[in-house]
Amino acid sequence: MKIMNILTSIGRKHLNGHKGLTAEKKVVRYDPDYVYISATDNKGVELQDILPVGSKVKCQTVLGKRADFGIPVLSSVSGEIVEIKKVFNKSLLRPANYFVIKNDKKYETEKSEPVTKDLTKEELAKFLQDHGYTGMGGAAFPTFIKYKTDAKIDHILINDVECEPYLTTDYAATFEEMENVIYAAEKLANTMGVKDVVIAIKKTKAKAIEHINNCLKDHPLIRLVCVKDVYPAGYERTLIKMIFHKEYKALPSEVGIIVNNFQTMAWIGSTLRTGVRPTSRIYTFSGEALKEPQNVLAPSGTLINEIIDNVCGLKATKYTILSGGPMMGRPLRQSDIPLAEADSGVTVLPLAQLEVGKAVPCLRCGICVDHCPMYLQPVLMFQALKRNDYNAANKLGILSCVECGLCSAVCPSHIELTAKFSASKPIVKIKTIKK
Numbered sequence: 001m002k003i004m005n006i007l008t009s010i011g012r013k014h015l016n017g018h019k020g021l022t023a024e025k026k027v028v029r030y031d032p033d034y035v036y037i038s039a040t041d042n043k044g045v046e047l048q049d050i051l052p053v054g055s056k057v058k059c060q061t062v063l064g065k066r067a068d069f070g071i072p073v074l075s076s077v078s079g080e081i082v083e084i085k086k087v088f089n090k091s092l093l094r095p096a097n098y099f100v101i102k103n104d105k106k107y108e109t110e111k112s113e114p115v116t117k118d119l120t121k122e123e124l125a126k127f128l129q130d131h132g133y134t135g136m137g138g139a140a141f142p143t144f145i146k147y148k149t150d151a152k153i154d155h156i157l158i159n160d161v162e163c164e165p166y167l168t169t170d171y172a173a174t175f176e177e178m179e180n181v182i183y184a185a186e187k188l189a190n191t192m193g194v195k196d197v198v199i200a201i202k203k204t205k206a207k208a209i210e211h212i213n214n215c216l217k218d219h220p221l222i223r224l225v226c227v228k229d230v231y232p233a234g235y236e237r238t239l240i241k242m243i244f245h246k247e248y249k250a251l252p253s254e255v256g257i258i259v260n261n262f263q264t265m266a267w268i269g270s271t272l273r274t275g276v277r278p279t280s281r282i283y284t285f286s287g288e289a290l291k292e293p294q295n296v297l298a299p300s301g302t303l304i305n306e307i308i309d310n311v312c313g314l315k316a317t318k319y320t321i322l323s324g325g326p327m328m329g330r331p332l333r334q335s336d337i338p339l340a341e342a343d344s345g346v347t348v349l350p351l352a353q354l355e356v357g358k359a360v361p362c363l364r365c366g367i368c369v370d371h372c373p374m375y376l377q378p379v380l381m382f383q384a385l386k387r388n389d390y391n392a393a394n395k396l397g398i399l400s401c402v403e404c405g406l407c408s409a410v411c412p413s414h415i416e417l418t419a420k421f422s423a424s425k426p427i428v429k430i431k432t433i434k435k
Contacts, residue, residue, distance in 0.1 A: 011238060011373035012230035013406060015165055015327075021286045021293040023168045027176070028294050030311055031105050035077050035301030036087050036338035039097040041066045042140060044089075046097065047073055055081045059279045060110040063099055069142045072132045076279035076299035077101055078108040090323055090330070090337050098338065101301070115187070115272045121147065124191045131277050133268060137234070137261035138324065140342035143268070146251075146258050153192045154256035155244065156185060158265050160201045160208075161227060161234035164325035166286040166347045170262045172295040173282055174201075174208045178215040180269030181262065185222055187272055192258070197222040199262070200239055204229045231327065232404045238373050283307070284345030288353060289316035298339065304346055305335035316350040327405035357414045368407035368417060374400050378407040378417050385424050390431040398428055 039047050047064030051057070057075040065072050083100040119127065128144035135141045137159060158181065162170040185197045199216075201208060203226035212224050227233050227242050236259045240246055248254040260268075263281060271277040279299055286293040291313035298307065304321070308314065322329035323337075325347050339346075368378040376397045384392035398421055407417040 011241075011371060011375075012228075012233060013371055013410060014229055015163075015231045015409070017163075017229075018166045018286070019168050019171070021166065021288075022284055022295050023171055025294060027172050027282055027297050028311060030296050030298040030302065030307055031103065032299065032302045032306055033103055034082075035075075035101050035103060035299050036098040036303065037063060037073060037075065037101065037301045038089060038338070038340070039064060039073075039084060039099055040089070040092070041068060042091050043068070044092050044094075044096060050084075051081055051099075053081050053084060057081060057101060058108045058110045060112075060277050069129070069145070071129060071134065071142055071144075074132050074277070074279060075099075075101055076301050077103040078106050079104040088334060088337055090332060091340075098301075103299070109276055112271070112275045112277070114275045119187070119191045121191055124188065127272075128268070131271055133264065134342060135261055136264045136267070136281065136342055136344075138328070138342055138344060140340070143260070143264060146253065146260070147188070147192065149251075149253045149258075151253040152256055153194055153253065153258055154196065155258075156189055156192070156194050156197045157236075157240065157243070157252075157257055157259045158185065158197065158199045158262055159234060159236065159239060159259055160199055160212075160262040161239060162344075163202070163231045163234035164327055164329075164344070165231075166325045167284045167345045168286070168295060169282045169284045169344045171205060171208055172284075173263050173266060175211055177263070177266035177269075178212065180266045180273060182215065182219055182222065182269070183273045184265045184269030186219065188268070189221055195221070198243065199224050200227055200243060201225075202227060202229045202233065231409075232373055232406065235373060235402065235404060279341075281341060283339055283343060285312050285348070286345065287319075287322075287348040289314060289319035289348040289350045291315045300341045301338045303335075304332070304337050304339060308335060308346075308348065312348075314348070316348075318351040319348050320351060320354060322347040322349065327409065328403060359414045359416070361413065362415060363413055365412065367410050367412065371406050371410050373404060373406065374402060376401060378421070382415065382417055382420060385420060390424075390428045393424065394428050394432045399425060401425070 048067050050064035058078045061075040062072040079102045082102045086095040087098040089096040125144045125148040133143035189197050246255040252259050267278050283296050321332045381393050381396045381398050401421045403422050405418045
């Protein structure tokens with residue numbers, strides 16, 4: 001068995017991105033009759049100080065606050081809360097309470113004042129917290145925590161790589177949001193004392209590169225860095241290593257870097273520049289099972305099945321709906337599920353396209369070890385789980401697995417390693433808790 005790369009690895013691979021299905025299409029708007037906003041946090045804890053049924057709301061109206069970080073959850077439309085009901089939550093994998101808001105389609109907004117003055121670090125962190133910003137690249141990590149740091153920050157890295165196949169939401173936003181991104185980047189850099197802001201993008205995105213360079217001509221603080229078209233280049237650990245040749249244990253701030261998704265930065269810029277905090281975002285709906293794959297601008301809380309039925313249409317009779325892309329996305333058992341702000345999109349694939357061959361016994365070739373961006377040994381973790389040795393799996397670092405899917409993609413035996421690790425993590429946590 002090949003285990004020579006336990007301290008380093010290739011950690012990346014070129015994949016067919018299937019981006020052409022949506023990349024050059026004009027973004028279309030969808031206005032739902034109702035939106036569904038979660039009344040719990042991502043751990044299932046009920047929000048505090050929630051608005052009652054019957055309340056009139058506007059875009060940006062605070063519906064409640066998370067107990068853990070004090071982050072407000074905001075209405076994405078104007079209208080009326082008509083119900084609080086159980087709806088399937090794809091993060092919790094069970095039904096949970098949701099605000100049901102009837103959309104009057106006026107999109108009246110509780111506008112705040114634009115921020116023109118220089119902000120202190122404390123003021124910036126409070127601004128980000130009060131406006132409910134979490135990462136829009138998928139992880140939904142509270143943005144204010146990144147800037148509420150005592151670490152010396154040398155670089156702000158704006159992640160526009162978007163390496164997940166099929167998804168082009170950030171690519172589409174690149175042509176519409178540069179003014180807001182630049183405004184936010186310069187404002188945040190000034191507050192943090194940063195002299196270097198980097199926008200990272202894949203070198204294959206020629207149109208976006210040209211557009212960004214044109215926008216940056218009078219903004220010397222910000223530079224564009226083009227990276228190889230490999231997966232998972234958009235994963236912040238991989239991206240930081242590719243650009244800055246640095247590694248860290250927990251947070252990028254340990255090595256003087258703050259990372260923000262491109263659209264997160266665009267939303268921050270909009271709020272700073274105009275006083276309007278966006279509540280609609282671009283979602284990619286792509287895949288060969290759709291008649292018309294599209295990038296769709298819709299309020300958060302829009303149901304997935306509404307966009308599939310009313311915008312894209314289905315051309316396959318047997319298909320799988322993935323929340324996200326095929327590498328890190330998860331299959332959904334139903335489609336009447338609300339989109340969250342952190343979601344990038346939905347991929348709908350014909351079942352035949354997902355047939356990759358019957359799994360055969362592990363060859364112990366070590367290719368998965370070579371490609372793991374976290375320097376783990378998937379083959380050994382898999383063997384430990386097969387014999388129910390959860391302590392060994394824990395020691396091998398299974399809880400550090402980011403479920404990027406690369407080990408499954410490169411496995412010549414067609415073993416679904418990522419799925420096994422994802423399903424086993426909760427068991428490992430329970431079995432290895434120190435009592």
